[in-house]
Every structure is written in C-alpha cells, then in structure tokens.
Amino acid sequence: MPEYLRVKTRSTTILTVRHKGVVAIGGDGQVTYGESILKQDTKKIRRILDGNVVVGFAGSTADAFSLMERFETKAKDFPGNIPRAATELARDWRTDRVLRKLEALMVVVNAEHSLLITGQGDVVNPQDNIIGIGSGGNYALAAARALIRHSDLSAREIVEQSLQIASEIDIYTNNNLVIEELPAAN
Template identity: 50%
Template sequence: MQGKDAFPGWHGTTIIGVKKGGKVVLAGDGQVSLGQTVIKGSARKVRRLTPSAAPGARDVVCGFAGSTADAFTLLERLEKKLEAASGQLARAAVELAKDWRMDKYLRNLEAMLIVTDGRDLFVLTGAGDVLEPEHGIAAVGSGGNYALAAARALMDSDLDAEAIARKAMAIAAEICVYTNGNITVETIDG
C-alpha cells in the first residue's frame, strides 16, 4: 500500500499542535516502531526549520508523523518553498501541497506534517490538503485522535498551550502503543 491510501493504517507516532494565549506549541513523542518492535525511544519528530532570510520572515516549527525519510524530504522541500515565498507559511504550504499531490515522486511519500509560524497552524497531507484546524488544535499520527480529544477537553481550562500539549501527549502515550512519553516540545510566539 502506497501514498495517501496508506494514511489510515499508519502506526507510528503522535504529534500535536496547540494554539492558545498568543503561543503555539508543537509536541511529539519519541518512539520509532518497526512492526511491534520499538526501535528507538528518543527520536525528535518536532523541529525548527531554517528560517527564511526574507525580511519579516518568521521562524517555522514542524512536526511529522509517518516515514522519517519521507518527512525529511518534505521538510527540505518546505524550507525551499518558504525561501521562495519570502517566509510566508500559508503560501509555502499550499505550494508544497500542490507539488506533493502532483509530482510522481512526492505523491508516494508517506508522512503528515503539522507546521506553524506562531500565527498560522496547518496540517499538510499528501492528498493536497492544507488544513487549518478548528479550535486551535491539530493532531496527526496513530495517537493523534487521543491527543486531539484530550486537548479539546483541556482548552477551556486555565492551562497554557504547553501544559495542554504535554497533558494531551501523556494521555495519548497511555492509550496508543505506538506512542511513548518521551516528548519533544517547541514553542513559538504568535
């Protein structure tokens, strides 16, 4: 099974983005699984991209679920798109999604991305989607729905974005066998 048809069966990770109080937090677990075996428990699936040299360009933080090599290929392409779009995340995301869907090589890449520049928060897929989630929360990966539900339940609390992301990831790690509690967190101001 290849390309976008493989998305529903992925077993891999949990990435969540939470936008609240003028901050966006991306958090991801560190587990890398091959079948039913944990290969690594401390992978970094959330990272800052090289900022665009364009005046006024903002830092971009990205989290990925799926094939690591495929995700790195997409992250490199996103960096190039950000440079070409003078650091405008929305424009770069749409251009990447178009290429991802149309290019024969790229459309077979099996990964999903959550990207943010602190203002915008998007989920990018190989189906050509650039989705801006409702309620300021985005989640992908095998534990994504657990983390999403937990974060939505916590959004009305007094917790800040980081505390919500951490609690949501802890809940996902308790439920999803492909998610661990070794969390990487990156925060970016809105």
C-alpha cells in the same frame, strides 16, 4: 476517518495547540517498524527558517525529512508566506510521481498559522487551532480540546498533558516528549 489520516497512522503522535498568545507543538520519540520499537528518542519536531517556523511530522521518517527539506525550500521561495509555501508543497506532493509515494503528514506552525499538510493536496488550517496527527493524534486532540475547555493550563502544558494521555492509550506513542513554543500573533 479521512483518507489522509490513514497514511502510516501507526507511527507517532504530533500535537499543536494555539492558546493564550502562544503556539506549542510537541511529539513523542518512538519509532516503530511493524510491531517492534526501534528507537525511543527520535526528535520529530524541528525548527526551521531561523527558528521562526516549527515542523512536526508523522509517518515514514525518511519521507518526512524529505518533505521537511522541500517545505523549507518552498518557504524560502515565498518568504513570509507560510500558507503559500504549504500550498505549493501540497500541490507538488500530490502531482509529482516520486513525491506521491511518500508516506507522511506534516504540521507546520509559526506565529500566525497552524497548518496540516497532506499528500492528498490538503492544507488545513483548523478552526479550533488544534491539530493532532499520527497514531495517537485523535487521542491527543480529544484531550487537548477537553483541557482547553476545562482548565487554565498554558498551551505548552496542554500539549504535554495531551501527549502523555495519548502515550497511555496508543502503543505506537511513548512519553519521551519534545515540545517547542513560539509566541503567537494576536
């Protein structure tokens, strides 16, 4: 498993799928501390920049909110250039002493891009337009890939069913789902 996926992987599940002219991103609502469930309905998917960008996060909640705020600032510094904003955040995250200690992963989507941003300085644009992060991320990712290949479901339905499957396997993921959609650019 790549190092960037080992950071706080027992945290949640976030999945995004770009399919049939729509990008859908969803996440579960469970917050855990060690072996205990603290909350079951946390919203880990947020719309920013007038609703044109959706961010999902896994890992420490406080760290994720800090990163989301910093990303929004970077996105405002580079209007209309989400990859540049993501690259600038990843650079700062990797090199800044304080930010370097943050334990979270972010997925950022808009009409044109689906990006994974890590504290290792990575900005990944997946070849297959699917990203899964968090403790159930690989389960949801595998389910989404199978559903895209072997069904006629919409992006939203694929995200919903894949997260449901992950919640049945991963004890750190529940089935209290939040899913957002955006039209995808052609």
